[in-house]
Amino acid sequence: MTDSGGPKGPIVFFDGVCNLCNGAIDWLVRHDRKRQIQYASLQGTTAAQIVPDHLSEGDPDSILIWVEGEVLSRSDAVLKILSYLSPGYRFLATAGKLVPRFLRDSIYKWVARNRYRWFGKRDSCRLPTPEERATFLP
Numbered sequence: 711m712t713d714s715g716g717p718k719g720p721i722v723f724f725d726g727v728c729n730l731c732n733g734a735i736d737w738l739v740r741h742d743r744k745r746q747i748q749y750a751s752l753q754g755t756t757a758a759q760i761v762p763d764h765l766s767e768g769d770p771d772s773i774l775i776w777v778e779g780e781v782l783s784r785s786d787a788v789l790k791i792l793s794y795l796s797p798g799y800r801f802l803a804t805a806g807k808l809v810p811r812f813l814r815d816s817i818y819k820w821v822a823r824n825r826y827r828w829f830g831k832r833d834s835c836r837l838p839t840p841e842e843r844a845t846f847l848p
Contacts, residue, residue: 717748717756717760717776717847718748719748719776719777719778720746720747720748720775720776720777720790720791720794721747721748721749721750721756721760721775721776721777721847722735722738722747722748722749722750722773722774722775722787722791723749723750723751723752723756723757723760723761723764723773723774723775723776724749724750724751724752724772724773724774725751725752725753725772725773725825726751726752726753726754726832726834726835726836727753727831727832727833727834727835728772728825728826728829728831728832729825729829729830729831729832730772730821730825730828730829731772731773731825732832732836733829734773735749735836738791738795739842739845741795741796741799742794742795742845743796744794745844745845746794747791747794747845748845748846748847749838749845749846749847750846750847750848751835751836752764752765752772752774753835754835754847754848755848756847756848760776761774761776761781764781764783772822772825773787773788773791774787775787775790775791777790784814784815784818784819784822785806785811785814785815785817785818786811788806788818789803789806789807789814790803792806
């Protein structure tokens with residue numbers, strides 16, 4: 711959060727009980743060397759305050775990114791997240807935008823609908839390590 715009490719961004723919101731999502735967050739934490747990104751589970755209080763319209767039951771969105779008041783979902787979120795990483799990943803994000811959104815989102819939705827069956831589900835949300843606490847929001 712900023713000194714004014716409002717959020718600073720970007721904030722990646724993820725499904726805290728999804729094994730695929732947690733693996734993606736583990737990967738992001740390792741690759742975000744500049745520590746630009748903050749993280750919050752979709753089940754937490756930060757998500758309830760900042761992205762309440764994106765918390766409906768059965769919604770296949772498993773990852774969102776909030777940047778300066780704008781929320782991106784599905785493949786747009788993934789590409790935006792990649793843009794915060796090293797130049798190679800930024801290139802992938804730019805190249806990914808060449809693929810039509812309807813195609814990118816179709817693949818995203820297919821994986822999101824099947825993520826629990828393929829990768830499993832946790833009983834509770836991921837807890838950050840002591841080193842990660844500064845980048846994780848409640």
